[in-house]
Amino acid sequence: MRVRLLGPVSVQRDDGSEVVLGSAHRVAVLSLLALNAGRPVTPPEMIAAVWGEDPPASALGSLYTYVSGLRRILRPARGTLASAGGGYSLRAERADIDVFAFEALRDAAREKRVAGDLVGALHDLESALALWRAEALAGVPGPFAAAQRVRLTELLLATRELHAELLVEAGRAGEAIAGLREIVGTHRLRENSYGLLMTALDRDGRRDEALDLYARLCRLLVEEAGTEPGAALRSLHRHMLGEPGDEPTPETEPPGGLIGRHDLLERLRAAVGALADGTGGAIWIEGEPGAGKSALLAAALVGVARLGWATADELGDRAPMGVLRDGLRRAGVDDLSAVHAACERTPTVLVIDDLQWADDASRTAWRELHRLAGQVPLLLISAVRPTGDRAALDRLRRSLTTRGAAVLTLPPLAAADAAELARRLCPELAADAVTTVVAEAGGNPQYLQCLVAERRDGSASPGPALSAAVGAHLSPLPEETRNLLRAIAFLGSGCTLDELAAVTERPGARLRHALDDARDAGLLADRAAERPVFRHPVVGRVLHDGTPTALRVMLHRAFAEQLARRGAAPQRVAGQLLAGPVPIDAWATGWLAGHAEELVTRAPAVGAAVLRAATAHPSADPTVHLDLTAWLARALSRAGDPRSEGAGVPADWVASHTSDPDLAAEMRRIVAASRPDPEISVIPAR
Numbered sequence: 001m002r003v004r005l006l007g008p009v010s011v012q013r014d015d016g017s018e019v020v021l022g023s024a025h026r027v028a029v030l031s032l033l034a035l036n037a038g039r040p041v042t043p044p045e046m047i048a049a050v051w052g053e054d055p056p057a058s059a060l061g062s063l064y065t066y067v068s069g070l071r072r073i074l075r076p077a078r079g080t081l082a083s084a085g086g087g088y089s090l091r092a093e094r095a096d097i098d099v100f101a102f103e104a105l106r107d108a109a110r111e112k113r114v115a116g117d118l119v120g121a122l123h124d125l126e127s128a129l130a131l132w133r134a135e136a137l138a139g140v141p142g143p144f145a146a147a148q149r150v151r152l153t154e155l156l157l158a159t160r161e162l163h164a165e166l167l168v169e170a171g172r173a174g175e176a177i178a179g180l181r182e183i184v185g186t187h188r189l190r191e192n193s194y195g196l197l198m199t200a201l202d203r204d205g206r207r208d209e210a211l212d213l214y215a216r217l218c219r220l221l222v223e224e225a226g227t228e229p230g231a232a233l234r235s236l237h238r239h240m241l242g243e244p245g246d247e248p249t250p251e252t253e254p255p256g257g258l259i260g261r262h263d264l265l266e267r268l269r270a271a272v273g274a275l276a277d278g279t280g281g282a283i284w285i286e287g288e289p290g291a292g293k294s295a296l297l298a299a300a301l302v303g304v305a306r307l308g309w310a311t312a313d314e315l316g317d318r319a320p321m322g323v324l325r326d327g328l329r330r331a332g333v334d335d336l337s338a339v340h341a342a343c344e345r346t347p348t349v350l351v352i353d354d355l356q357w358a359d360d361a362s363r364t365a366w367r368e369l370h371r372l373a374g375q376v377p378l379l380l381i382s383a384v385r386p387t388g389d390r391a392a393l394d395r396l397r398r399s400l401t402t403r404g405a406a407v408l409t410l411p412p413l414a415a416a417d418a419a420e421l422a423r424r425l426c427p428e429l430a431a432d433a434v435t436t437v438v439a440e441a442g443g444n445p446q447y448l449q450c451l452v453a454e455r456r457d458g459s460a461s462p463g464p465a466l467s468a469a470v471g472a473h474l475s476p477l478p479e480e481t482r483n484l485l486r487a488i489a490f491l492g493s494g495c496t497l498d499e500l501a502a503v504t505e506r507p508g509a510r511l512r513h514a515l516d517d518a519r520d521a522g523l524l525a526d527r528a529a530e531r532p533v534f535r536h537p538v539v540g541r542v543l544h545d546g547t548p549t550a551l552r553v554m555l556h557r558a559f560a561e562q563l564a565r566r567g568a569a570p571q572r573v574a575g576q577l578l579a580g581p582v583p584i585d586a587w588a589t590g591w592l593a594g595h596a597e598e599l600v601t602r603a604p605a606v607g608a609a610v611l612r613a614a615t616a617h618p619s620a621d622p623t624v625h626l627d628l629t630a631w632l633a634r635a636l637s638r639a640g641d642p643r644s645e646g647a648g649v650p651a652d653w654v655a656s657h658t659s660d661p662d663l664a665a666e667m668r669r670i671v672a673a674s675r676p677d678p679e680i681s682v683i684p685a686r
Contacts, residue, residue: 001080003034003097006152007133009140011074019073025050026066028142033070033081033090034097035148040087044555048548049144055550098131099152105131106159109166110322118170125163132156157183157190164196165329173203188220195233195330198240207240214240235307239332258299259424260417261292264408268300271379271406275347280373282380284400287410288522289473290446293383294353296410306331306348312357323352324362336365340376347377355382356393363396370403380405386520387476412443412535421448426456442536451538462542470542477521480506481514485523488532489543490555492575496531502566503559556580561587570595571603574610584614593624596631600638608635615650630654630663637670648674 002012009027011019021027028050033041041049047059056062067081067088074080082089094100105128112121136152137145160183164176180197184190194217201210214237217229229237258265264285271281287293301307308331312323327350328335333342342348352358352366366380373380382400384393401407413421418438422429425448429437433455441448450466453459462470474482487503488495500511515532518524525533534540544552560576573595577588584592592599592614600607611632615625629650636647651670658664 001074001092001096003030003092004133005031005034006098006102006131006136008138021073022069023066024139024141025062026069028140028145029063029066030070030090031137031140031148032142032144033088034092035099037090037092037094037097037100040084040089042087044551045087048551050142051548052143053546053548055548057550059550099136102128102131102159103155106155106162109162113166113169113322113325118166122163122166122170125159125166128159129156129163157187157193161193161196164200168196168200168203173200176200177204189217191217191229191233194229195236198233198236202240210240211237235305235330235332238305258292258295259421260413261296261410264296264410265300267406267408268296268381272300272304272349275349275377275379278347278377280343280376280378280380282370282373282382282400282403282405283408284382284384284397284405285408285410286384286386288444289385289387290444290469291385291410291522292413292445293385293410295445297351297353297381297383301349301351304349306342306346307351308333308348309351309353311353312355312359312362321359321361321365323358324365327352336369339369339378340372343372343376343378347379349379349381351381351383353383355384355396356387360392363392367396367399370400370405374404386522390520413445413448414443418443418445418448421445422452425449425452429455440536440538440541442534442538444536447536447538462538462546466538467542467546470539470546473521473523473539477517478514480510481517484511484514485518485539486543486547487559488524488534489540490552490559490576490579491572492579494531498566499563499568499572500532502562502568505562553580553582557582557585560591564591569602570599571606574599574603574606577610577613578606581613584610584617589614589624589628592628596628600631600635604635604638608632608639611635626654626657630658630667633667633670637673646674 001014004010004012009021009031011021011030013019021030029046032046032049043060043063046063047055050063051059071081080091082091095104105124109121109124109128112118112124136149136156160179164180167173167176177197177200180193180200183193184197187193194213198210198213201207201213214229214233217233221229268283268285271283274281285293285296297309301309308327308329310323310327310330325335328339331342331348331350333339333348339348350369352362355363355366358366366382369378369380372378382405384397397407415438418441419434422434422437429452437448437451437455440451446469447466450463450469451461454461454463454466474485477485484500484504484506487500491499491503497508497511500506501508504511506514515524518532519526522535523539525535547555556576556579560573560582563576564573573591576582577584582588592610596607596611599610611628615629615632633647633651633654636650648671651667651674655664655667655671658667
């Protein structure tokens, strides 16, 4: 069986016949399972992936229907779609799914390139590109398919760029031009494609066209983005003009320059300035996603004559030496053996951004370059976020710092700087709104920008940009850690490890390991040892509010019951019932009947809220309804000023319906104290 996702989704049996897949939602389920081949996908994950924010009430039943239908049409491959691990798993060879075949060919091409086999690399890339028939997952509904379309489209573009780059390296620059023109025609601000096209034109003897292309991009960037080309493209342009190093480093920051980070900026600029005296060095800069590492580097490296800035590739497996070769190429250096001579001619800065994703060969060579940085004017900058292969990254960090690399850590942006950034992004933002977004962002500039944009545009929150930013922060984490963070978001502030153990059904040791992962990634505050707290409150809000409504209610209902079984404080259980809001069913009514007294005593306001919900609907047992209504009256009476809460309404109803004289007397006292508004209707008898 072969599954094709790089175009309209189709399945081909071993005999060559096509499987009739049926409805769009059934195709969405198949696509989800195929892209997770070999891994169980749970029903809640499937519902969120296929229907998104507001699945229909029938979603779970429909899901079972789609799975049953897929099992039927995928026969005779019995066992292809199996129940496993609380979900469903598609048992298929990855080589028989075109997305994985595409990624494998791409990675093989990169390895052959490193080995010097350009012909083999080009052949593999052309085979990979031939697998694409149209837009990936064409016509497949649901947020999962939409996100995968974006990812796969970006991977396709990166592969087309790599193909063009290899054509240029192989002396076939003219063959690369048409494809690159097509890319920049549809992706008008994609600087990497422009750089490749400029290089291809130049190698094809058409330098004037390359310079005209650069001028056109400059105009586009100013008109559409209010910026200029990045440092790598500017360096390529100066190289074509034959003017290496004639762009001075400005004495001041560009207009509207970097906010905060001034001490870090000065340290970076000092290291760049030392290159002019022949002094090289190394800097390790680390911070969470969205902390502003790239913005800090961009501000510090303006005007560097020879700059090679490459970003490690998280898409698929990473080929040996791939990212380092990219950086050297952007600096105009052919290979590692030419670095020494290049630095003696022109001081050089090499940057590997997102070093945590770099391949082992690049990391090894990067370590060797640090020895060279002590001999020639070469500045090596490693930009790292705390994800990826942490053990290998820690070893590399230790080996570089023992050779003198300076470590710069980006802390959360100070509140005053964050407020200044918010006002710069939206000068008309009210003071209270500035305070709110600064608190929610927790010092993360990217989150702050998203929050300000939502306020400025009046759009729903969390919107796509904010959800994507949080998703990028979470995506490298193990699934168990992401699920733990979602549980913290649903349990709310003050949750304990015992409560987390109850709702996740994980032992304490595994919980602590997952919590450590989340802290290392900058998602939980370091001070939160026993009561985890989000470092950026907006992350918890996105995890909670971004969950589809039906699934959100289902989780709150499940958490309430799990907390109750664990013997949690009644106000914590009631908090889950209110947060959904969860319909008060037979279980919730029974739990309230047994815990109303303790709840009202400990937290009368919470008790009043959940008892209002419970008494607003008929109960199968009139005695239970009467009892809960009495506790509602008591809760309202205890929760501050009874007159403002209408405690007399439920009390009056209980007094008129109970046969217990003591209860009736108690309720009449509440009525007398509350002075109810006569226009408020009395709760009708059941």
